[in-house]
Amino acid sequence: MTDTRCVIAGGGPAGMVLGLLLARAGVAVTVLEKHADFLRDFRGDTVHASTLTLLDELGLGEQFAALPKRLVDHVTMQTDAGTVELDLQGLPGAHQHIAMVPQWDFLELLATDAAREPSFTLRHNCEVTGLLTERGRVVGVRYQERGAEDGAPLGPERELRAELTVACDGRGSLVREKTGLRSRVFGAPMDVWWFRLPREADDPVGAVGRLSTGQFAVMLDRGDYWQCAYLIRKGSDAGLRSEGVESLHRRFAELHPWLADRMGTIGSWDDVKLLAVRLDRVRRWYAEGVLLIGDAAHAMSPVGGVGINLAVADGVAAARILAGPLRAGRVTLADLRRVQRRRWWPTAVIQRGQRLIHRFVIEPELSATSGRSSGTRPPLALQLLRRVPVLRSVPGYLVAIGPLPEHAPSWARRRV
Numbered sequence: 008m009t010d011t012r013c014v015i016a017g018g019g020p021a022g023m024v025l026g027l028l029l030a031r032a033g034v035a036v037t038v039l040e041k042h043a044d045f046l047r048d049f050r051g052d053t054v055h056a057s058t059l060t061l062l063d064e065l066g067l068g069e070q071f072a073a074l075p076k077r078l079v080d081h082v083t084m085q086t087d088a089g090t091v092e093l094d095l096q097g098l099p100g101a102h103q104h105i106a107m108v109p110q111w112d113f114l115e116l117l118a119t120d121a122a123r124e125p126s127f128t129l130r131h132n133c134e135v136t137g138l139l140t141e142r143g144r145v146v147g148v149r150y151q152e153r154g155a156e157d158g159a160p161l162g163p164e165r166e167l168r169a170e171l172t173v174a175c176d177g178r179g180s181l182v183r184e185k186t187g188l189r190s191r192v193f194g195a196p197m198d199v200w201w202f203r204l205p206r207e208a209d210d211p212v213g214a215v216g217r218l219s220t221g222q223f224a225v226m227l228d229r230g231d232y233w234q235c236a237y238l239i240r241k242g243s244d245a246g247l248r249s250e251g252v253e254s255l256h257r258r259f260a261e262l263h264p265w266l267a268d269r270m271g272t273i274g275s276w277d278d279v280k281l282l283a284v285r286l287d288r289v290r291r292w293y294a295e296g297v298l299l300i301g302d303a304a305h306a307m308s309p310v311g312g313v314g315i316n317l318a319v320a321d322g323v324a325a326a327r328i329l330a331g332p333l334r335a336g337r338v339t340l341a342d343l344r345r346v347q348r349r350r351w352w353p354t355a356v357i358q359r360g361q362r363l364i365h366r367f368v369i370e371p372e373l374s375a376t377s378g379r380s381s382g383t384r385p386p387l388a389l390q391l392l393r394r395v396p397v398l399r400s401v402p403g404y405l406v407a408i409g410p411l412p413e414h415a416p417s418w419a420r421r422r423v
Protein backbone atom coordinates (compact mmCIF):
# COMPACT_ATOMS: atom_id res chain seq x y z
CA MET A 8 0.00 0.00 0.00
CA THR A 9 1.41 3.41 -0.87
CA ASP A 10 1.78 6.14 1.73
CA THR A 11 -1.20 8.38 2.28
CA ARG A 12 -1.95 11.78 3.80
CA CYS A 13 -4.45 10.55 6.39
CA VAL A 14 -4.88 7.00 7.63
CA ILE A 15 -8.08 6.16 9.50
CA ALA A 16 -8.16 3.11 11.78
CA GLY A 17 -11.71 1.69 11.67
CA GLY A 18 -14.56 1.94 9.19
CA GLY A 19 -17.48 2.60 11.54
CA PRO A 20 -19.68 5.73 11.36
CA ALA A 21 -16.88 8.10 12.48
CA GLY A 22 -14.24 6.64 10.14
CA MET A 23 -16.46 6.38 7.07
CA VAL A 24 -17.86 9.91 7.39
CA LEU A 25 -14.39 11.37 7.95
CA GLY A 26 -13.00 9.35 5.04
CA LEU A 27 -15.77 10.43 2.68
CA LEU A 28 -15.45 14.12 3.54
CA LEU A 29 -11.66 14.21 3.34
CA ALA A 30 -11.81 12.45 -0.02
CA ARG A 31 -14.25 15.10 -1.24
CA ALA A 32 -11.71 17.69 -0.15
CA GLY A 33 -9.18 15.96 -2.40
CA VAL A 34 -7.10 14.63 0.52
CA ALA A 35 -5.49 11.21 0.00
CA VAL A 36 -7.16 9.12 2.71
CA THR A 37 -7.03 5.40 3.53
CA VAL A 38 -9.49 3.65 5.85
CA LEU A 39 -8.26 0.37 7.33
CA GLU A 40 -11.14 -1.82 8.58
CA LYS A 41 -10.38 -5.09 10.29
CA HIS A 42 -13.57 -6.88 9.28
CA ALA A 43 -14.29 -8.28 5.82
CA ASP A 44 -17.54 -6.30 5.51
CA PHE A 45 -19.86 -4.06 7.52
CA LEU A 46 -22.28 -6.87 8.38
CA ARG A 47 -22.50 -6.90 12.16
CA ASP A 48 -25.68 -7.23 14.13
CA PHE A 49 -24.15 -6.06 17.38
CA ARG A 50 -24.24 -2.35 16.84
CA GLY A 51 -26.85 0.36 16.80
CA ASP A 52 -29.10 1.25 13.93
CA THR A 53 -30.47 4.67 14.71
CA VAL A 54 -29.77 7.46 12.22
CA HIS A 55 -30.98 10.63 13.82
CA ALA A 56 -32.49 13.79 12.34
CA SER A 57 -29.22 15.76 12.32
CA THR A 58 -27.44 12.94 10.44
CA LEU A 59 -30.34 12.76 7.97
CA THR A 60 -29.90 16.49 7.32
CA LEU A 61 -26.17 15.95 6.81
CA LEU A 62 -26.90 13.21 4.26
CA ASP A 63 -29.15 15.65 2.36
CA GLU A 64 -26.34 18.21 2.34
CA LEU A 65 -23.93 15.57 1.00
CA GLY A 66 -26.39 14.75 -1.80
CA LEU A 67 -27.03 11.29 -0.36
CA GLY A 68 -30.56 11.87 0.95
CA GLU A 69 -32.32 10.13 -1.93
CA GLN A 70 -30.06 7.09 -1.80
CA PHE A 71 -30.57 6.87 1.95
CA ALA A 72 -34.34 7.19 1.51
CA ALA A 73 -34.25 4.14 -0.78
CA LEU A 74 -32.75 1.90 1.95
CA PRO A 75 -35.05 -0.46 3.86
CA LYS A 76 -35.90 1.36 7.08
CA ARG A 77 -38.49 2.36 9.65
CA LEU A 78 -39.11 5.97 10.56
CA VAL A 79 -39.78 6.58 14.24
CA ASP A 80 -41.51 9.86 15.08
CA HIS A 81 -42.34 9.11 18.68
CA VAL A 82 -40.92 6.98 21.47
CA THR A 83 -43.27 5.30 23.91
CA MET A 84 -42.16 4.65 27.49
CA GLN A 85 -44.58 2.34 29.32
CA THR A 86 -44.37 2.39 33.12
CA ASP A 87 -46.53 0.67 35.73
CA ALA A 88 -48.13 4.05 36.41
CA GLY A 89 -48.94 4.88 32.79
CA THR A 90 -47.37 5.76 29.46
CA VAL A 91 -45.09 8.66 28.50
CA GLU A 92 -44.81 9.59 24.82
CA LEU A 93 -41.75 11.47 23.54
CA ASP A 94 -42.75 13.33 20.42
CA LEU A 95 -40.28 14.05 17.61
CA GLN A 96 -42.83 15.64 15.29
CA GLY A 97 -42.05 19.17 16.51
CA LEU A 98 -38.34 18.97 15.62
CA PRO A 99 -37.02 21.81 13.48
CA GLY A 100 -35.74 21.03 9.97
CA ALA A 101 -36.71 18.58 7.26
CA HIS A 102 -36.62 15.40 9.37
CA GLN A 103 -39.01 14.98 12.31
CA HIS A 104 -38.02 11.41 12.99
CA ILE A 105 -35.25 8.92 13.64
CA ALA A 106 -34.55 6.42 10.85
CA MET A 107 -33.94 2.83 11.94
CA VAL A 108 -31.60 1.47 9.30
CA PRO A 109 -29.28 -1.54 9.58
CA GLN A 110 -25.90 0.08 10.24
CA TRP A 111 -24.24 -2.00 7.52
CA ASP A 112 -26.54 -0.45 4.88
CA PHE A 113 -25.69 3.04 6.11
CA LEU A 114 -21.94 2.33 6.07
CA GLU A 115 -22.12 0.65 2.66
CA LEU A 116 -23.84 3.74 1.28
CA LEU A 117 -21.03 5.96 2.56
CA ALA A 118 -18.37 3.55 1.26
CA THR A 119 -19.95 3.33 -2.20
CA ASP A 120 -20.10 7.08 -2.53
CA ALA A 121 -16.58 7.60 -1.18
CA ALA A 122 -15.23 5.07 -3.70
CA ARG A 123 -16.13 7.57 -6.46
CA GLU A 124 -13.46 9.93 -5.16
CA PRO A 125 -10.02 9.16 -6.62
CA SER A 126 -8.20 9.99 -3.38
CA PHE A 127 -10.22 7.51 -1.27
CA THR A 128 -9.12 3.98 -0.37
CA LEU A 129 -10.97 1.53 1.87
CA ARG A 130 -9.17 -1.68 2.78
CA HIS A 131 -11.21 -4.39 4.50
CA ASN A 132 -9.49 -7.26 6.35
CA CYS A 133 -6.75 -4.88 7.48
CA GLU A 134 -6.30 -4.67 11.24
CA VAL A 135 -4.24 -1.87 12.70
CA THR A 136 -1.79 -3.49 15.11
CA GLY A 137 0.49 -0.64 16.13
CA LEU A 138 1.69 2.90 15.54
CA LEU A 139 4.78 4.10 13.72
CA THR A 140 6.55 6.84 15.61
CA GLU A 141 9.51 9.06 14.84
CA ARG A 142 10.96 11.54 17.33
CA GLY A 143 7.79 11.35 19.46
CA ARG A 144 5.41 11.94 16.56
CA VAL A 145 3.01 9.32 15.16
CA VAL A 146 3.80 8.95 11.45
CA GLY A 147 1.44 6.12 10.48
CA VAL A 148 0.37 2.62 11.47
CA ARG A 149 1.40 -0.99 11.35
CA TYR A 150 -1.32 -3.31 10.11
CA GLN A 151 -1.98 -6.96 9.46
CA GLU A 152 -3.85 -8.03 6.37
CA ARG A 153 -6.04 -11.12 6.84
CA GLY A 154 -7.69 -13.62 4.53
CA ALA A 155 -11.34 -12.85 3.75
CA GLU A 156 -12.40 -16.48 4.30
CA ASP A 157 -10.60 -17.60 7.44
CA GLY A 158 -9.13 -14.40 8.92
CA ALA A 159 -5.66 -15.96 8.83
CA PRO A 160 -2.74 -13.50 8.49
CA LEU A 161 -1.71 -12.83 4.88
CA GLY A 162 2.01 -12.24 4.92
CA PRO A 163 3.91 -10.22 7.50
CA GLU A 164 2.74 -7.01 9.20
CA ARG A 165 3.01 -3.99 6.94
CA GLU A 166 3.46 -0.27 7.47
CA LEU A 167 1.45 2.66 6.16
CA ARG A 168 2.91 6.12 6.65
CA ALA A 169 0.70 9.20 6.91
CA GLU A 170 0.81 12.82 8.01
CA LEU A 171 -2.16 12.14 10.32
CA THR A 172 -3.50 8.96 11.93
CA VAL A 173 -7.11 9.10 13.14
CA ALA A 174 -8.41 6.55 15.62
CA CYS A 175 -11.97 5.62 14.70
CA ASP A 176 -11.58 2.08 16.02
CA GLY A 177 -14.34 2.23 18.58
CA ARG A 178 -14.55 1.90 22.32
CA GLY A 179 -11.87 -0.80 22.55
CA SER A 180 -9.51 1.39 20.51
CA LEU A 181 -6.07 -0.08 19.99
CA VAL A 182 -4.78 3.28 18.77
CA ARG A 183 -5.90 4.92 22.02
CA GLU A 184 -4.14 2.21 23.99
CA LYS A 185 -0.92 2.64 22.01
CA THR A 186 -0.91 6.43 22.40
CA GLY A 187 -1.30 6.12 26.18
CA LEU A 188 -3.94 8.88 26.19
CA ARG A 189 -5.90 8.39 29.37
CA SER A 190 -9.66 8.28 29.88
CA ARG A 191 -12.00 9.47 32.55
CA VAL A 192 -14.16 6.43 33.30
CA PHE A 193 -17.64 7.22 34.61
CA GLY A 194 -18.96 3.71 35.11
CA ALA A 195 -22.52 2.56 34.50
CA PRO A 196 -25.00 0.66 36.65
CA MET A 197 -26.07 -1.72 33.90
CA ASP A 198 -25.11 -4.07 31.13
CA VAL A 199 -27.45 -4.94 28.27
CA TRP A 200 -28.70 -8.19 26.80
CA TRP A 201 -29.26 -7.82 23.07
CA PHE A 202 -31.57 -10.24 21.23
CA ARG A 203 -34.22 -10.48 18.53
CA LEU A 204 -37.88 -11.46 18.68
CA PRO A 205 -40.23 -11.90 15.71
CA ARG A 206 -42.48 -8.93 14.98
CA GLU A 207 -46.04 -9.27 13.74
CA ALA A 208 -48.08 -6.94 11.57
CA ASP A 209 -50.40 -5.71 14.34
CA ASP A 210 -47.62 -5.06 16.89
CA PRO A 211 -46.93 -1.49 18.03
CA VAL A 212 -44.63 0.50 15.73
CA GLY A 213 -41.53 2.54 16.49
CA ALA A 214 -39.49 2.32 19.64
CA VAL A 215 -41.09 0.96 22.79
CA GLY A 216 -39.55 1.31 26.23
CA ARG A 217 -40.93 -0.60 29.21
CA LEU A 218 -40.07 0.23 32.78
CA SER A 219 -41.47 -1.86 35.60
CA THR A 220 -40.26 -2.40 39.14
CA GLY A 221 -36.82 -3.91 38.78
CA GLN A 222 -36.94 -4.31 35.01
CA PHE A 223 -36.19 -2.11 32.04
CA ALA A 224 -36.29 -2.97 28.33
CA VAL A 225 -36.30 -1.11 25.04
CA MET A 226 -37.49 -2.64 21.78
CA LEU A 227 -36.60 -1.23 18.37
CA ASP A 228 -38.89 -1.91 15.45
CA ARG A 229 -36.77 -3.41 12.64
CA GLY A 230 -39.67 -4.35 10.36
CA ASP A 231 -40.05 -8.11 10.60
CA TYR A 232 -38.38 -8.40 13.99
CA TRP A 233 -37.86 -6.54 17.25
CA GLN A 234 -34.33 -5.75 18.32
CA CYS A 235 -34.60 -5.99 22.08
CA ALA A 236 -32.33 -4.45 24.68
CA TYR A 237 -32.93 -5.77 28.21
CA LEU A 238 -31.04 -4.07 31.02
CA ILE A 239 -29.40 -6.11 33.76
CA ARG A 240 -27.40 -4.95 36.76
CA LYS A 241 -23.72 -4.52 35.92
CA GLY A 242 -21.78 -7.71 36.49
CA SER A 243 -24.88 -9.91 36.91
CA ASP A 244 -24.67 -11.63 33.49
CA ALA A 245 -23.01 -14.89 34.59
CA GLY A 246 -25.28 -15.36 37.59
CA LEU A 247 -28.44 -14.71 35.59
CA ARG A 248 -27.34 -17.03 32.80
CA SER A 249 -26.86 -19.85 35.33
CA GLU A 250 -30.64 -19.69 35.99
CA GLY A 251 -31.27 -20.95 32.45
CA VAL A 252 -32.64 -19.15 29.42
CA GLU A 253 -36.19 -19.80 30.67
CA SER A 254 -35.60 -17.12 33.30
CA LEU A 255 -35.19 -14.58 30.49
CA HIS A 256 -38.39 -15.90 28.86
CA ARG A 257 -40.24 -15.39 32.13
CA ARG A 258 -38.81 -11.97 32.92
CA PHE A 259 -39.43 -10.53 29.48
CA ALA A 260 -42.93 -11.98 29.31
CA GLU A 261 -43.66 -10.25 32.65
CA LEU A 262 -42.73 -6.95 31.04
CA HIS A 263 -44.51 -7.63 27.75
CA PRO A 264 -47.19 -10.32 28.20
CA TRP A 265 -48.16 -9.97 24.51
CA LEU A 266 -44.73 -11.37 23.59
CA ALA A 267 -44.92 -14.44 25.86
CA ASP A 268 -45.69 -16.87 23.04
CA ARG A 269 -42.64 -15.68 21.05
CA MET A 270 -40.04 -16.07 23.77
CA GLY A 271 -39.45 -19.69 22.71
CA THR A 272 -37.65 -18.36 19.61
CA ILE A 273 -34.74 -17.64 21.96
CA GLY A 274 -33.57 -21.23 22.16
CA SER A 275 -30.36 -20.74 24.14
CA TRP A 276 -28.07 -18.11 25.59
CA ASP A 277 -26.19 -18.13 22.26
CA ASP A 278 -29.09 -16.02 20.95
CA VAL A 279 -28.50 -13.39 23.65
CA LYS A 280 -25.44 -11.14 23.37
CA LEU A 281 -24.00 -9.15 26.23
CA LEU A 282 -23.15 -5.49 25.74
CA ALA A 283 -20.91 -4.49 28.63
CA VAL A 284 -21.91 -0.83 28.95
CA ARG A 285 -19.05 1.64 29.17
CA LEU A 286 -19.12 5.37 29.60
CA ASP A 287 -15.79 7.12 29.39
CA ARG A 288 -14.08 10.12 27.78
CA VAL A 289 -10.45 10.57 26.91
CA ARG A 290 -9.05 13.70 28.55
CA ARG A 291 -6.92 14.73 25.58
CA TRP A 292 -8.07 13.50 22.18
CA TYR A 293 -4.79 14.09 20.34
CA ALA A 294 -1.03 13.85 20.36
CA GLU A 295 1.57 14.72 17.70
CA GLY A 296 0.34 13.12 14.45
CA VAL A 297 -2.71 11.35 15.92
CA LEU A 298 -6.35 12.19 16.74
CA LEU A 299 -9.10 10.16 18.45
CA ILE A 300 -12.77 10.63 17.56
CA GLY A 301 -16.07 8.75 17.96
CA ASP A 302 -16.24 5.96 20.52
CA ALA A 303 -12.42 5.81 20.54
CA ALA A 304 -12.49 9.22 22.26
CA HIS A 305 -15.74 8.79 24.21
CA ALA A 306 -17.55 5.48 24.70
CA MET A 307 -21.25 6.23 25.01
CA SER A 308 -23.94 4.56 27.09
CA PRO A 309 -26.76 3.14 24.95
CA VAL A 310 -29.15 5.59 26.68
CA GLY A 311 -30.77 7.67 23.95
CA GLY A 312 -29.04 5.72 21.17
CA VAL A 313 -26.83 8.71 20.38
CA GLY A 314 -23.45 7.05 19.73
CA ILE A 315 -23.73 6.96 15.95
CA ASN A 316 -24.86 10.57 15.72
CA LEU A 317 -22.00 11.78 17.88
CA ALA A 318 -19.46 9.71 15.94
CA VAL A 319 -20.77 11.15 12.67
CA ALA A 320 -20.66 14.70 14.04
CA ASP A 321 -17.06 14.17 15.18
CA GLY A 322 -16.15 12.98 11.67
CA VAL A 323 -17.71 16.07 10.06
CA ALA A 324 -16.02 18.51 12.45
CA ALA A 325 -12.64 16.80 12.08
CA ALA A 326 -12.89 16.92 8.28
CA ARG A 327 -13.90 20.58 8.23
CA ILE A 328 -11.05 21.63 10.55
CA LEU A 329 -8.33 19.36 9.15
CA ALA A 330 -8.95 19.27 5.38
CA GLY A 331 -6.96 22.48 4.84
CA PRO A 332 -3.93 21.52 6.96
CA LEU A 333 -3.94 18.04 5.42
CA ARG A 334 -3.97 19.45 1.89
CA ALA A 335 -1.11 21.72 2.90
CA GLY A 336 0.76 18.68 4.23
CA ARG A 337 1.20 19.72 7.86
CA VAL A 338 -1.18 19.13 10.79
CA THR A 339 -0.18 20.84 14.02
CA LEU A 340 -1.20 20.14 17.60
CA ALA A 341 -3.20 23.38 17.48
CA ASP A 342 -5.26 21.99 14.55
CA LEU A 343 -6.01 18.82 16.50
CA ARG A 344 -6.85 20.79 19.62
CA ARG A 345 -9.47 22.71 17.62
CA VAL A 346 -11.25 19.44 16.86
CA GLN A 347 -11.41 18.49 20.52
CA ARG A 348 -12.53 22.01 21.53
CA ARG A 349 -15.36 21.81 19.01
CA ARG A 350 -16.61 18.35 19.96
CA TRP A 351 -15.76 18.08 23.67
CA TRP A 352 -18.63 20.07 25.12
CA PRO A 353 -21.52 18.51 23.14
CA THR A 354 -20.10 15.11 24.09
CA ALA A 355 -19.80 16.13 27.74
CA VAL A 356 -23.39 17.48 27.78
CA ILE A 357 -24.79 14.23 26.38
CA GLN A 358 -22.68 12.09 28.69
CA ARG A 359 -23.81 14.18 31.66
CA GLY A 360 -27.44 13.51 30.63
CA GLN A 361 -26.71 9.79 30.33
CA ARG A 362 -25.12 9.75 33.78
CA LEU A 363 -28.16 11.47 35.28
CA ILE A 364 -30.46 8.89 33.68
CA HIS A 365 -28.20 6.10 34.96
CA ARG A 366 -28.36 7.53 38.47
CA PHE A 367 -31.95 8.64 38.80
CA VAL A 368 -33.86 6.29 36.49
CA ILE A 369 -31.94 3.09 35.76
CA GLU A 370 -30.00 2.47 38.95
CA PRO A 371 -33.05 2.78 41.28
CA GLU A 372 -35.12 0.56 39.01
CA LEU A 373 -32.51 -2.19 38.68
CA SER A 374 -31.82 -2.07 42.41
CA ALA A 375 -35.47 -2.94 42.99
CA THR A 376 -34.62 -6.55 42.00
CA SER A 377 -32.42 -6.75 45.06
CA GLY A 378 -35.28 -5.88 47.39
CA ARG A 379 -35.27 -2.07 47.33
CA SER A 380 -38.55 -1.58 45.61
CA SER A 381 -38.88 1.74 43.83
CA GLY A 382 -42.65 1.39 44.11
CA THR A 383 -45.13 1.86 41.30
CA ARG A 384 -44.44 5.56 40.83
CA PRO A 385 -42.27 6.18 37.80
CA PRO A 386 -39.00 8.06 38.36
CA LEU A 387 -39.36 11.82 38.95
CA ALA A 388 -38.06 12.71 35.47
CA LEU A 389 -40.76 10.58 33.84
CA GLN A 390 -43.43 11.99 36.17
CA LEU A 391 -42.44 15.49 35.05
CA LEU A 392 -42.61 14.52 31.40
CA ARG A 393 -46.08 13.08 31.94
CA ARG A 394 -47.36 16.18 33.71
CA VAL A 395 -45.74 18.92 31.61
CA PRO A 396 -46.23 18.03 27.93
CA VAL A 397 -44.06 20.92 26.68
CA LEU A 398 -41.03 19.26 28.32
CA ARG A 399 -41.43 16.20 26.10
CA SER A 400 -39.82 17.93 23.13
CA VAL A 401 -36.56 18.54 25.10
CA PRO A 402 -35.25 14.95 25.30
CA GLY A 403 -36.49 14.43 21.74
CA TYR A 404 -34.40 17.39 20.55
CA LEU A 405 -31.30 16.35 22.51
CA VAL A 406 -31.50 12.81 21.20
CA ALA A 407 -32.51 13.41 17.58
CA ILE A 408 -30.52 16.58 16.89
CA GLY A 409 -28.09 16.97 19.77
CA PRO A 410 -26.52 20.05 21.34
CA LEU A 411 -24.24 20.88 18.38
CA PRO A 412 -25.31 19.35 15.05
CA GLU A 413 -22.56 19.53 12.43
CA HIS A 414 -23.22 20.54 8.84
CA ALA A 415 -21.35 19.59 5.69
CA PRO A 416 -18.72 22.15 4.66
CA SER A 417 -19.51 23.88 1.35
CA TRP A 418 -16.76 21.93 -0.48
CA ALA A 419 -18.33 18.61 0.52
CA ARG A 420 -21.88 19.47 -0.57
CA ARG A 421 -23.41 17.92 -3.66
CA ARG A 422 -26.70 18.54 -5.38
CA VAL A 423 -28.64 15.45 -6.41
Ligand SMILES: Cc1cc2nc3c(=O)[nH]c(=O)nc-3n(C[C@H](O)[C@H](O)[C@H](O)COP(=O)(O)OP(=O)(O)OC[C@H]3O[C@@H](n4cnc5c(N)ncnc54)[C@H](O)[C@@H]3O)c2cc1C
Nearest residue numbers: 017019020021041051135176177301302312313314315318
Ligand atom coordinates in the same frame (compact mmCIF):
# COMPACT_ATOMS: atom_id res chain seq x y z
C1 LIG B 1 -25.17 -3.55 20.88
C2 LIG B 1 -25.01 -2.09 20.60
C3 LIG B 1 -26.13 -1.33 20.37
C4 LIG B 1 -26.00 0.03 20.11
N1 LIG B 1 -27.14 0.74 19.81
C5 LIG B 1 -27.00 2.02 19.38
C6 LIG B 1 -28.11 2.71 18.84
O1 LIG B 1 -29.23 2.18 18.76
N2 LIG B 1 -27.92 3.97 18.39
C7 LIG B 1 -26.70 4.59 18.45
O2 LIG B 1 -26.57 5.75 18.01
N3 LIG B 1 -25.63 3.95 18.95
C8 LIG B 1 -25.74 2.68 19.38
N4 LIG B 1 -24.66 1.99 19.82
C9 LIG B 1 -23.37 2.69 19.89
C10 LIG B 1 -22.85 2.94 18.49
O3 LIG B 1 -22.84 1.72 17.75
C11 LIG B 1 -21.46 3.55 18.60
O4 LIG B 1 -21.48 4.66 19.47
C12 LIG B 1 -20.99 4.03 17.24
O5 LIG B 1 -21.03 2.96 16.33
C13 LIG B 1 -19.57 4.59 17.35
O6 LIG B 1 -19.05 4.77 16.07
P1 LIG B 1 -17.48 4.71 15.82
O7 LIG B 1 -17.31 4.85 14.36
O8 LIG B 1 -16.80 5.64 16.73
O9 LIG B 1 -17.03 3.25 16.31
P2 LIG B 1 -17.55 1.81 15.89
O10 LIG B 1 -18.91 1.84 15.33
O11 LIG B 1 -17.30 0.93 17.06
O12 LIG B 1 -16.58 1.41 14.71
C14 LIG B 1 -15.25 1.02 14.93
C15 LIG B 1 -14.79 0.28 13.69
O13 LIG B 1 -13.39 0.05 13.83
C16 LIG B 1 -13.10 -1.28 13.47
N5 LIG B 1 -11.88 -1.62 14.20
C17 LIG B 1 -11.74 -1.84 15.52
N6 LIG B 1 -10.45 -2.07 15.82
C18 LIG B 1 -9.77 -1.99 14.65
C19 LIG B 1 -8.41 -2.15 14.31
N7 LIG B 1 -7.48 -2.41 15.23
N8 LIG B 1 -8.04 -2.00 13.00
C20 LIG B 1 -8.97 -1.74 12.05
N9 LIG B 1 -10.29 -1.60 12.33
C21 LIG B 1 -10.68 -1.71 13.61
C22 LIG B 1 -14.33 -2.06 13.90
O14 LIG B 1 -14.43 -3.28 13.18
C23 LIG B 1 -15.45 -1.10 13.55
O15 LIG B 1 -15.91 -1.25 12.24
C24 LIG B 1 -24.74 0.64 20.11
C25 LIG B 1 -23.60 -0.13 20.37
C26 LIG B 1 -23.73 -1.48 20.61
C27 LIG B 1 -22.49 -2.31 20.84
